[in-house]
Amino acid sequence: MLEPELSVAKDKILIVEDEEAIRDMLGYALMKEGFNCDEAADAEQARNTIESSRPNLILLDWMLPGMSGIDYARRLRNVPETRDIPIIMLTAKGEEADKVRGLETGADDYITKPFSTKELIARVKAVLRRYSSSTDTSIIEVNGLVLDPETYRVTANGQDIEISPTEFKLLHFFIGHPERVYSRTQLLDHVWGENVYVEERTVDVHIRRLRKTLEPYGFDRYIQTVRSVGYRFSTR
Amino acid sequence: MLEPELSVAKDKILIVEDEEAIRDMLGYALMKEGFNCDEAADAEQARNTIESSRPNLILLDWMLPGMSGIDYARRLRNVPETRDIPIIMLTAKGEEADKVRGLETGADDYITKPFSTKELIARVKAVLRRYSSSTDTSIIEVNGLVLDPETYRVTANGQDIEISPTEFKLLHFFIGHPERVYSRTQLLDHVWGENVYVEERTVDVHIRRLRKTLEPYGFDRYIQTVRSVGYRFSTR
DNA sequence: CTCTTATGTGACAAAACTATGAAAGAAATT
DNA sequence: AATTTCTTTCATAGTTTTGTCACATAAGAG
Incomplete structure (x- = not known):
């Protein structure tokens, strides 16, 4: 059941999403896939969590109370400690965003709600795969x-x-x-x-x-x- | 065993996208990474460009004036000359996931707008890497x-x-x-x-x-x- | 030499993986 | 639109590997 080529330690994923139902749903789906999840309802909580347990990937809601997800993503990109943590943005279907602005987002991938857990898992894995350092393969x-x-x-x-x-x-x-x-x-x-x-x-x-x-x-x-x-x- | 990194000649990338702002932006980002870019605003222009300078990869907008990107991709796949040119689809975020699924028949990868240039570059390189080694047309x-x-x-x-x-x-x-x-x-x-x-x-x-x-x-x-x-x- | 502790081994059921046939779904053709 | 060909998924059977035991051996201490 465990991925053979990836690291032995489970990847930690931080979910930043204000709606509890969605947060729990995501957490459950990821947990079931063997990921370790932290949850945060807003940028404030997220910051604390990032400091204490550094996540390998962040699922970030586009709309957050207080600070928009895109601003928060940008901020994460400006801090050396968090610059290299991949981000997947979650956006509601209706939201119409300025495309050019979006292009500048620090996100590595992007999922539009509603989405299937299968798609979520696939994207999370794909992003982690891209970022994970290659295993030592020398003879x-x-x-x-x-x-x-x-x-x-x-x-x-x-x-x-x-x-x-x-x-x-x-x-x-x-x-x-x-x-x-x-x-x-x-x-x-x-x-x-x-x-x-x-x-x-x-x-x-x-x-x-x-x-x-x-x-x-x-x-x-x-x-x-x-x-x-x-x-x-x-x-x- | 390492992938043969044969970047002696710059890879040519054709951008097919009707919005000029995005087209330029993509061209700039890719240029900065050392790629050679051609640009086209619609399928008509694209065809001309493909004939004159055969690109190594095509970035294709999902929505094109006149002919949808997916139809165009399929058409490219039906012609022997263009069958082996990898295609990355650019899709706006509104599009349904299952539609995107359907498009996979023609495209090798797709990116959902908005995306970061980092993401774009990574995917372009990934696709090229995949192709340079395996889709060699030699027997x-x-x-x-x-x-x-x-x-x-x-x-x-x-x-x-x-x-x-x-x-x-x-x-x-x-x-x-x-x-x-x-x-x-x-x-x-x-x-x-x-x-x-x-x-x-x-x-x-x-x-x-x-x-x-x-x-x-x-x-x-x-x-x-x-x-x-x-x-x-x-x-x- | 004898006792005590640590390591070597064979056996075996449980767990992990893979192979395979069949059914349902998609896509391409006619 | 019907037919045929491919793909994907699912269920199940078949194998291999693994983690533990129980007991045999070996190494040290005194």
Whole structure:
């Protein structure tokens, strides 16, 4: 269910909308898609929320009490801290806006109410995709053991190794951070993700499996146990 | 593997938009980004310009005097000379989302006014990037599997394969980007286009059908599943 | 050497993913 | 307008992977 190529941490979305019904609706739809949502009814609240938990994207209503959404967007663009947060504008269907003025908006996308949640989700994801930095895709090689994130392949002396997703991620992490010991907890954080509830001993099992798949090629000896501490990837 | 950044020659962009203010504004923004721009106020002018200097991309206003943008887009698609020129539609915000959906048949992307120049540039570049690498009109051949974008034809060892449009596009993309894994989302972005609201699972179905049509010739094994990530085209 | 604690392993049910057939919807053709 | 071809979605079946246990082993401490 989770997006494989995106970051492990959930994206935070701030909804700035004065109508509670719509706000809740948006929040619910996004939540259900696995996003983390903050809500604000006006620019004032929004500012507080942005400071405390920095959102990855802002859904901004065009009409806000006090300050129009477009002015607020412009203001967000003028502050270094918020300049790079993508904004999707929400506008009511009837509103006729000055086109040229609109062109200058700081928004990255634009949705006209009423809209389907499907469309909303699609746009939110599209914008986040555009903005998310590309994952590290460089090929890593150690003594004939090659891991290529781009093709999702692991080869030992040119020969393809069949490897499961978690083993791949584990090996990827290890091979990218060699010679250093990691506790089970640290491995869970880095490989499984920060908010994952999994037994520590599960790491052992995956270490075992990784060793098993590397064994035919003799690379299992690189996965080393450091008793009472954790595991390490080392070529020594 | 990086996308070949062949920006030696500037990309030419044709702007078809009746409102002069917007046309100039777009032209200026694109020019500043290093693009070469032609401008046209209606379909008539556009046709002339296309003949004389063939653009690499067309920005097309939804509402044109005389002929609607969508009709014009469809017409461009029916002529071999212009079939492969990507089109980005400019739509005013009033237009219904489902109408926009319909337009996706002809356009590669669309932008809803108002939009930021940042957004415009990003989309233009995205579309060009997509096209420069995959819609090369040169014939591609891999171990007897031949794909000819010019004639929309695929042959296996000289024998014609019947293939549907989407399968063709999918295969075209794959064959032009071999070995690398693509998530379903990425495939949707590249093959279907960035703003298409289609279920991820739909990709599976098309993969399946592509495999089925390639199966009689043994090429189905090139379409590989990478569990928990996506699919890849590989001859290994 | 014995006890205590930490790690290695095989097994297995649950969970996650993918393949596939079929139906409903759209679009293109005739 | 009717027919045919493609697309998309849905439901379901089929596989693979994962997280935990329970127990076997191994490493240290005293």
